Amino acid sequence: MAATELGDYLRARRGQVTPAEAGLPTIGLRRVSGLRREEVAMLAGLSADYYTRLEQGRERTPSAQVVDALAAALRLSEDARAHLFRLAGLSPRSHAGTSARVDPALLELMSMWPHNPALVYNRAYDVLASNEIADAMFSQWQHSKNLLHVVFTEPGARSFYTDWAAVARDAVAGFRHGYGQAPDDPRIRAVLTDLLGASPEFAELWTRHDARRKSARSKGFRHPEVGTLELTMQTFDVRSSPGQELVVYHAEAGSVSAEALALLGSLAVTQTGR
Known part of the structure; x- marks a missing residue:
């Protein structure tokens, strides 16, 4: 029987948990960098045979109790745990396609933030809307409306993002999270197919099976007109x-980045002629 997404995910995740992190001894030579199948089974209170069947796709209907035990054994975050439950068929997946319509009230709200770049995107990472200062911030990418394509196929992206590797990891993990919610969405599948063929870096990160939502964090940019920006993303x-x-991005009040954002806002107004 062919392997399943659930089996692939379990295999990828156990490869990223060290014995030390799981509280297991590391005596002797190990052929795997992460946990062995029997170690995951032991930590989750399962038989090694049953766990092996899960990884190989010969068992496809684990109970919620089993999935919860596996999530604990593999030290999964809340987002990763939710993703595991979806793969096991134990939480609803979305059957709605990616929507391209943005609520007019949200568009009006975004337009009222002259110093806060703001974007709306869907699970496929297609940018659906942006305010003026965001257009100025990402001006060199206006021809590309998909954030994943920008990160992985635009040569200038590696210098635009001050920590491109971290941005790339987070982008793939966020896309994987959205893919888990709507795996049959044709637009998501099209983006996935394109990037697997276009970017070896994307393909390698995709095999890690990281799945997590975006959260508040600092992000650095090198803008060609206003210099380096250190912004917090919500x-x-x-x-x-x-x-x-x-x-939505914002800079710490009184910081150099806040001054750069104010300048960027002025440039945005000038460029639009307002």
Whole structure:
């Protein structure tokens, strides 16, 4: 029987947990970098045979108790645990396609933030809307409306993001999380197929099976007109359109980055002629 997404995910995750992290001894030569199958089974209170069947796709219907035990054994975050439950068929997946319509009230709100770049994107990472200062911030990528394509296929992205490797990891993990919610969405599958063929770095990160939502964090940019920006990113679900997320950036008050954002806002007004 062919392997399943559930089996692939379990295999990838146990490869990223060391025996020391799991509280297991590391005596002797090990052929794997992470946990062995029998170690995961022991930690989860399962038989090694049953766990092996899960990884190999010969068992596809674990109970919620089994999945919960596996999530604990593999030290999964809340987002990763939710992803595991979805793969096991124990939480609903979205059957709605990616929506391209952005609530007009949200668009009006975004326009009222002259110093806060804001974007709305869907599970496929297609940018659906942006305010003026975001357009100025990402001006060199206006021809590309997909954030994953920008990160992995635009040559200038590696210098635009001060920590490209971290941005790339987070982008793939966020995309994997959205893919887990709507794996049959044709647009998500199209983006996945394109990037697996276009970017070896994306393909390698995809095999890690990291799945997590975006969260508040600092992000660095090198803008060609205003210099280096260190911004905090906040992400919000758009309740009026499930599957859409709003990202808003801001700088610490009185910082050099805040001054750079103010300059960027002035440039945005000049460029639009307002």
